[in-house]
Amino acid sequence: MDNASFFIQQLINAIFLGSIFSLIALGYTMVYGIIELINFAHGELFTAGAFIGIIVLAALQNIGFVETHFVLTLILVFGMAMAYVAVLGVAIEQVAYKPLRKASRLAAILSALGMSIFLSNGMMLSQGVSDRAYPAILGMDGFSILDARITYGQIFIIVLSLVLMVALNMFVNWSRLGKAMRATAQNQTMARMLGIDIDRTIRATFMIGPALGAAAGVMVGMYYGSVRFDMGFIYMIKAFAAAILGGIGSIPGAVLGGMIIGGVEVLWSAFLPSEWKDVTTFVVLILVLYFRPSGILGEHVSESRV
Amino acid sequence: MAKADFKKFIIYSLFLGILILPMVGFPGRSFETARAFTIWGGIVGILAFWLVSKTVRRSDMYQRTAAHLAPFRNTVSRKFSKFPTKYYILALIIAVAAYPLLADNYMIDVGITCLIYIVLGLGLNIVVGLAGLLDLGYIAFYAVGAYSYSLLNLHFGISFWLALPIGMVIGGIFGCIIGYPTLKMRGDYLAIVTMGFGEIIRLVLNNWDKLTKGPNGLLGMAKPAVVYPAFTESGLGWVVYSLKSLHALYYLMFIIAVLTVIGVRRLDNSRIGRAWVAIREDEVAAELSGVPTTWLKLLAYAMGAAFASVVGAFFAAKLSYTNPNFFIFMESCIVLCIVVLGGVGSIPGIILAGIILIAVPEIFRELQNYRMLAFGLAMAAMMVLRPEGLIPASRRKRELHETDQFAPEDLKDGG
Numbered sequence: 013m014d015n016a017s018f019f020i021q022q023l024i025n026a027i028f029l030g031s032i033f034s035l036i037a038l039g040y041t042m043v044y045g046i047i048e049l050i051n052f053a054h055g056e057l058f059t060a061g062a063f064i065g066i067i068v069l070a071a072l073q074n075i076g077f078v079e080t081h082f083v084l085t086l087i088l089v090f091g092m093a094m095a096y097v098a099v100l101g102v103a104i105e106q107v108a109y110k111p112l113r114k115a116s117r118l119a120a121i122l123s124a125l126g127m128s129i130f131l132s133n134g135m136m137l138s139q140g141v142s143d144r145a146y147p148a149i150l151g152m153d154g155f156s157i158l159d160a161r162i163t164y165g166q167i168f169i170i171v172l173s174l175v176l177m178v179a180l181n182m183f184v185n186w187s188r189l190g191k192a193m194r195a196t197a198q199n200q201t202m203a204r205m206l207g208i209d210i211d212r213t214i215r216a217t218f219m220i221g222p223a224l225g226a227a228a229g230v231m232v233g234m235y236y237g238s239v240r241f242d243m244g245f246i247y248m249i250k251a252f253a254a255a256i257l258g259g260i261g262s263i264p265g266a267v268l269g270g271m272i273i274g275g276v277e278v279l280w281s282a283f284l285p286s287e288w289k290d291v292t293t294f295v296v297l298i299l300v301l302y303f304r305p306s307g308i309l310g311e312h313v314s315e316s317r318v
Numbered sequence: 319m320a321k322a323d324f325k326k327f328i329i330y331s332l333f334l335g336i337l338i339l340p341m342v343g344f345p346g347r348s349f350e351t352a353r354a355f356t357i358w359g360g361i362v363g364i365l366a367f368w369l370v371s372k373t374v375r376r377s378d379m380y381q382r383t384a385a386h387l388a389p390f391r392n393t394v395s396r397k398f399s400k401f402p403t404k405y406y407i408l409a410l411i412i413a414v415a416a417y418p419l420l421a422d423n424y425m426i427d428v429g430i431t432c433l434i435y436i437v438l439g440l441g442l443n444i445v446v447g448l449a450g451l452l453d454l455g456y457i458a459f460y461a462v463g464a465y466s467y468s469l470l471n472l473h474f475g476i477s478f479w480l481a482l483p484i485g486m487v488i489g490g491i492f493g494c495i496i497g498y499p500t501l502k503m504r505g506d507y508l509a510i511v512t513m514g515f516g517e518i519i520r521l522v523l524n525n526w527d528k529l530t531k532g533p534n535g536l537l538g539m540a541k542p543a544v545v546y547p548a549f550t551e552s553g554l555g556w557v558v559y560s561l562k563s564l565h566a567l568y569y570l571m572f573i574i575a576v577l578t579v580i581g582v583r584r585l586d587n588s589r590i591g592r593a594w595v596a597i598r599e600d601e602v603a604a605e606l607s608g609v610p611t612t613w614l615k616l617l618a619y620a621m622g623a624a625f626a627s628v629v630g631a632f633f634a635a636k637l638s639y640t641n642p643n644f645f646i647f648m649e650s651c652i653v654l655c656i657v658v659l660g661g662v663g664s665i666p667g668i669i670l671a672g673i674i675l676i677a678v679p680e681i682f683r684e685l686q687n688y689r690m691l692a693f694g695l696a697m698a699a700m701m702v703l704r705p706e707g708l709i710p711a712s713r714r715k716r717e718l719h720e721t722d723q724f725a726p727e728d729l730k731d732g733g
Contacts, residue, residue, distance in 0.1 A: 050506040060341070067344040074348070100337055108698045118452055119701045121506055122658055125454075126697030129651055133691040138342040245647065249517070252510055287525045294514040294521075301511055302499045 017160035022282050024166055028235065030274025031173035035228035036251035037258070037266040038180060039221030045197040045261035046217050047113065052124040053104055054225055055248025056131035057097050061226025062239040063139050064093040069147045078149055085149070093230050094223035101222030102215050136241040143240050146233040169231045176227055177267055180220065184263060189216055197261065246290065250277070253297035259307030268308060320373070327369045331362045411576070418568050426564045428680040430636065433571045434629050436672035437578045439656035440665065441625030444582065446654070447663035448591055449618035450598025452509045454650055455496070455516020459623035461523060461645035462492050463630020468536040468640050469529070478542035478635050482628060489627025490620035497619035501612060516650055523642040535641025542570060542635050567636050574632060578625060583665060585621070594618055648690065655693045659700055661707020670708055
């Protein structure tokens with residue numbers, strides 16, 4: 013393999029990883045933008061999406077649906093995973109976050125952390141401790157550019173994530189509910205005065221953010237071929253780093269941050285010892301928080317928020 | 319039975335069915351009906367119990383009985399509260415000291431683990447409870463203590479007692495290293511950054527093969543030893559007694575725990591402790607009142623880290639072994655859980671929570687798998703239902719009541 017094909021291969025990896033981090037980071041950024049709380053359970057919601065993907069795929073494979081209706085299978089897998097996680101997200105919000113909206117910040121964070129521990133262990137008990145193999149349905153068919161092998165599966169995943177991001181951006185910018193979300197994020201009291209149903213807006217945020225995370229979970233499962241109950245933790249930290257790097261609360265920022273973190277990670281694994289790559293992400297996160305807590309695209313955040 | 323409650327019950331049950339059935343029902347490739355419906359049924363049963371108990375409590379008969387029993391309950395609680403705290407503490411110390419005489423080796427080991435976590439909880443309480451800085455990477459300092467003793471002992475042959483103060487200093491330095499960049503941060507950013515630091519330390523221990531032997535861990539540290547004068551064959555000389563038995567280690571840990579309780583209690587009531595509480599409540603106001611916030615925050619990290627590294631050194635010495643996997647993020651969560659469940663800032667609460675959270679799952683081994691599940695749920699439930707903890711700290715309780723009385727709206731951004 014020569015340099016150019018190596019470069020293309022790494023570029024595809026970077027874009028893939030970057031879009032995964034972006035999708036997860038979007039969930040963080042939306043929730044943080046509206047209620048100013050880090051949804052610690054977001055990583056677990058992502059994992060739950062991956063597991064539901066496995067379950068639906070396995071069930072469809074059992075009845076021989078995959079061979080006959082391939083496109084419908086993909087729609088069903090992504091749709092069911094996203095729907096399930098959207099319900100789970102709202103359930104968590106109602107149980108653990110809503111009663112604490114007026115309580116101290118520490119209480120809300122601890123409640124979120126408790127939910128994260130609860131979900132991750134619930135998945136461990138129900139789905140097992142070991143790696144679960146993902147049914148390989150995307151196959152290895154593909155094409156080559158300069159010896160670099162690119163499968164249709166990779167292309168599909170990257171395109172799907174881009175579509176989701178664009179759809180989200182359009183939704184937030186143009187739809188009624190999206191406008192309500194932006195208004196609530198800017199000034200909750202004022203939004204309430206203008207007749208926006210705050211509870212409904214927050215519920216919608218807790219459906220859309222986790223649903224994007226769930227899509228990312230299914231993609232990770234399909235791409236790497238296995239999922240584990242605790243894989244959400246490391247993705248969560250990296251996606252969070254991405255959300256902060258881009259500027260928390262900003263949707264284009266989350267995408268940009270995700271791409272940067274994905275790129276840095278792929279570059280690091282390509283040229284430097286890969287067991288240190290997680291350390292790099294943490295260091296990037298801490299440096300960003302220290303030097304520019306408002307991120308690249310974030311508006312200036314007052315010190316009290318930080 | 320109120321209609322609204324019943325409706326809520328039905329909706330919750332259906333929702334939980336949607337959430338539980340697919341996750342629990344498919345451990346493999348096929349749907350396991352029995353497993354899924356047993357668990358769902360259990361949870362619906364709990365909900366039904368809640369519904370029934372709520373209806374009973376609303377009923378006239380229950381209210382009348384409660385009114386009859388109220389004077390009796392008051393006299394009993396008054397009798398108990400009249401009992402001076404001194405006696406409770408004395409009874410507790412005697413019970414803990416006498417415990418190894420009655421228990422077998424396994425139970426003594428559980429006791430040591432309990433004491434270790436209680437001390438960790440008390441140390442974290444300085445950071446979280448007093449200074450109000452949420453630290454999710456606390457177990458890293460425990461790791462620093464364990465590894466600094468291991469390395470000092472293996473490479474330089476330094477004894478446990480000498481390694482303790484050195485470990486405390488190293489732990490304190492690490493505390494400041496973590497504390498310094500986070501001085502300006504609050505709340506959730508702080509939580510993420512400390513979590514990141516905790517993971518960095520674990521990953522460094524895991525990857526730095528030359529120094530720490532990576533995931534294999536370090537082996538063969540000396541146990542703590544006591545030197546005392548005695549008559550031997552060659553006359554009066556010094557005899558080295560290595561604390562190898564579990565009993566001896568238990569008492570050593572017991573002494574560390576008692577010293578920690580005394581230390582944390584004195585800190586709590588000191589000028590520094592009050593300054594920490596001031597920072598927790600309102601940093602700007604504290605700064606303006608002349609509290610040196612920067613130094614005190616660093617001091618809080620350093621003090622918390624010092625306590626953790628003492629127990630870390632003890633832990634390494636007890637096992638004669640350490641490896642990075644002892645110090646995963648979940649351990650930080652367990653310690654935080656102890657602090658939160660016991661009541662943030664409350665020493666008796668933390669002791670009680672430490673005993674409950676560590677000993678109960680060890681005694682009922684079959685419940686081990688469900689331990690973290692219950693911890694997580696308990697943590698969230700505690701925050702929603704009873705944020706002051708099992709045994710609230712007296713100061714904290716007063717604060718919470720104050721917020722009940724006066725405009726809670728104004729305080730919502732305070733934490």
